[in-house]
Amino acid sequence: xxxxxxxxxxxxxxxxxxxxxxxxxxxxxxxxxxxxxxxxxxxxxxxxxxxxxxxxxxxxxxxxxxxxxxxxxxxxxxxxxxxxxxxxxxxxxxxxxxxxxxxxxxxxxxxxxxxxxxxxxxxxxxxxxxxxxxxxxxxxxxxxxxxxxxxxxxxxxxxxxxxxxxxxxxxxxxxxxxxxxxxxxxxxxxxxxxxxxxxxxxxxxxxxxxxxxx
Amino acid sequence: xxxxxxxxxxxxxxxxxxxxxxxxxxxxxxxxxxxxxxxxxxxxxxxxxxxxxxxxxxxxxxxxxxxxxxxxxxxxxxxxxxxxxxxxxxxxxxxxxxxxxxxxxxxxxxxxxxxxxxxxxxxxxxxxxxxxxxxxxxxxxxxxxxxxxxxxxxxxxxxxxxxxxxxxxxxxxxxxxxxxxxxxxxxxxxxxxxxxxxxxxxxxxxxxxxxxxx
DNA sequence: GTCTATACCAAGATAGAC
DNA sequence: GTCTATCTTGGTATAGAC
Numbered sequence: 001x002x003x004x005x006x007x008x009x010x011x012x013x014x015x016x017x018x019x020x021x022x023x024x025x026x027x028x029x030x031x032x033x034x035x036x037x038x039x040x041x042x043x044x045x046x047x048x049x050x051x052x053x054x055x056x057x058x059x060x061x062x063x064x065x066x067x068x069x070x071x072x073x074x075x076x077x078x079x080x081x082x083x084x085x086x087x088x089x090x091x092x093x094x095x096x097x098x099x100x101x102x103x104x105x106x107x108x109x110x111x112x113x114x115x116x117x118x119x120x121x122x123x124x125x126x127x128x129x130x131x132x133x134x135x136x137x138x139x140x141x142x143x144x145x146x147x148x149x150x151x152x153x154x155x156x157x158x159x160x161x162x163x164x165x166x167x168x169x170x171x172x173x174x175x176x177x178x179x180x181x182x183x184x185x186x187x188x189x190x191x192x193x194x195x196x197x198x199x200x201x202x203x204x205x206x207x208x209x210x211x212x213x214x
Numbered sequence: 215x216x217x218x219x220x221x222x223x224x225x226x227x228x229x230x231x232x233x234x235x236x237x238x239x240x241x242x243x244x245x246x247x248x249x250x251x252x253x254x255x256x257x258x259x260x261x262x263x264x265x266x267x268x269x270x271x272x273x274x275x276x277x278x279x280x281x282x283x284x285x286x287x288x289x290x291x292x293x294x295x296x297x298x299x300x301x302x303x304x305x306x307x308x309x310x311x312x313x314x315x316x317x318x319x320x321x322x323x324x325x326x327x328x329x330x331x332x333x334x335x336x337x338x339x340x341x342x343x344x345x346x347x348x349x350x351x352x353x354x355x356x357x358x359x360x361x362x363x364x365x366x367x368x369x370x371x372x373x374x375x376x377x378x379x380x381x382x383x384x385x386x387x388x389x390x391x392x393x394x395x396x397x398x399x400x401x402x403x404x405x406x407x408x409x410x411x412x413x414x415x416x417x418x419x420x421x422x423x424x425x426x427x428x
Numbered sequence: 429g430t431c432t433a434t435a436c437c438a439a440g441a442t443a444g445a446c
Numbered sequence: 447g448t449c450t451a452t453c454t455t456g457g458t459a460t461a462g463a464c
Contacts, residue, residue: 007347040254041254041257042254045439046441056450058448058449059449061440068441120342124396125342125343127400128396129253130257131332131400132252132331132332134221142401145401171405171406171409172410174393174397176394176410177393178393181393182342183359186352187356188356191385192386195385195389196385196386198382199417203417259456260457269430272432273429275458277429
């Protein structure tokens with residue numbers, strides 16, 4: 001009977017209306033980011049975004065004349081900045097980088113479970129599947145990864161690791177977090193993330209540090 | 215002018231016709247697996263699969279009455295088995311598990327570069343974005359991850375690691391490989407994969423082994 | 429088992445009134 | 447800046463001849 005298979009879209013929780021009401025553009029970007037995070041680029045329609053953001057179709061193309069692609073780039077940049085904030089806050093709360101990254105994995109695991117395993121990395125789902133054909137989106141995703149790597153790098157340098165070691169480790173920390181989040185999402189279990197935290201800590205602790213670490 | 219933004223679909227290389235001509239069903243599954251690996255579930259159409267597989271639309275629904283979902287499950291299982299073979303071959307070629315995993319990352323990096331960074335993990339793109347709404351697909355992806363973990367686990371046990379250590383490491387090895395492949399794809403660089411290989415080797419080498427390792 | 433035609437719906441995007 | 451109506455194309459899926 002149904003011509004297109006229906007997919008349940010939980011969407012159980014409104015993100016709690018903020019004190020200052022958001023502008024239309026901001027509402028659109030946030031909604032796009034959240035929906036593409038869950039459903040990917042192709043799985044998310046402009047009409048769905050406009051409906052859930054409380055904006056009309058005219059507003060969508062008023063603010064994003066480049067259409068869906070431009071919207072996706074804005075969504076990825078939003079997710080990028082959002083995670084930079086989380087990353088900064090969690091890393092700052094623990095002096096030791098290993099402990100900080102372990103705390104980060106716990107935080108990610110909690111968030112994933114709280115969303116019933118649907119809110120994964122805010123850029124992966126959007127970028128995957130479009131990487132080959134839509135260079136703007138791919139580039140925005142690459143920038144996000146670079147920003148996150150830089151945050152980890154700064155933490156490792158601050159702890160007294162050699163620059164080369166820190167730079168290389170930052171790559172693997174982000175890669176492992178990405179993969180563990182993915183695995184946790186697919187298997188609906190916190191285990192991959194928590195083990196990633198333990199192992200990353202152990203790996204980092206094998207590298208020498210200078211004495212004057214703050 | 216165009217109502218739907220066109221996406222370039224390179225598809226430069228036919229996978230070289232095998233000696234034994236494939237049956238229709240096999241051709242459909244392989245084509246579906248390859249296309250969904252590149253474009254994701256929502257980005258891949260039944261008509262596109264049928265065209266590229268040289269099958270008619272009638273054949274598609276003859277072999278897969280469950281439609282696109284059933285086809286996606288078959289595609290994921292195909293990618294699963296395909297990677298189990300690669301994993302088994304590469305891991306068997308090196309006695310030391312660390313060296314074997316490093317060889318694996320080199321192999322993955324080569325394949326990714328050879329495909330101009332479009333052929334990533336054969337199940338990730340298909341599963342992502344559908345995990346929440348399509349349980350069959352999510353379950354097939356979870357099974358694939360479990361199979362790959364078991365292959366790594368066997369290699370670590372064989373090398374003399376304690377079972378608990380090996381079991382936990384197998385999780386992180388797969389997570390890190392997944393994430394590094396993703397990062398390599400997005401940044402169009404082999405670096406994340408190669409660094410992942412180095413770091414995973416270093417991590418594995420921090421664990422004790424029994425003397426009677428083969 | 430294979431093929432063609434088609435029903436039915438949703439997608440992205442645009443036009444133009446207000 | 448907002449809203450509605452609409453155009454066109456593509457999607458999934460089905461029917462039924464061969």
